[in-house]
Amino acid sequence: MINPNVEIFETTLEKVVEDIKNWYDYKKYHYVTINGVDEGGKLRIDWIFADYNEKNKMYVFRVTDVSFDTLIPSIANIIPSAWMAEWELRDMFDVEVENTQKGIFIKDPNIVAPLRKDK
Template sequence: MEKIEVNIDEVKNKIKEFYKPDLWHFVCLNANDIEGTCKLQWIFSKYEEKENFTVFECDVAFNATVPTITDIIPSAIMSEMEIVDLFGLKIQTIKKGLYLDETSQQTPLKEKNGN
């Protein structure tokens, strides 16, 4: 697995430079709340190679706005909507409501330590 650390301001351009739709499959956008900071990982696998992964990774504040990659990879909308619902992160143009309705516990995967 290759990890590429990026900052939030460059992640979209780095993914755009990297992504070749005939070579790479977008697996998912992963998020973890680590002591009040959100660690994001955009995970790609190479077609026909089981264990060839490339992960773009960055840490962001929960009040930051994350760029969407749906204009590069339209199917990323599902992962982005999931992160918005489950962590309360702001992603450009992405609205809440994929999994959670108004009566659901909000941001269920975000730690409840005052953040």
């Protein structure tokens, strides 16, 4: 059976970019993805990282209770490959993310926020 060793850093939306900036070292850690979960009207966002050297180790920066109309900060200037996950987050949950555009995956204007439970 798999046994992931996940370390979760709880943080807030205002501080998350600075926390990641202070902690992240591209030589040691490996950015995996950004994940959003709808928890009944509120969004939970995870910034997920993995370790190059330590086995089974993963790190998660977690922000809970994000309402759908707040602006989510972008980490694309710290991690240049993060823009894709941010664009996808915007399409899937219809939330505003800094420096993103709509329509990477969903081009039909009739489809709005498929992963939100209230839509």
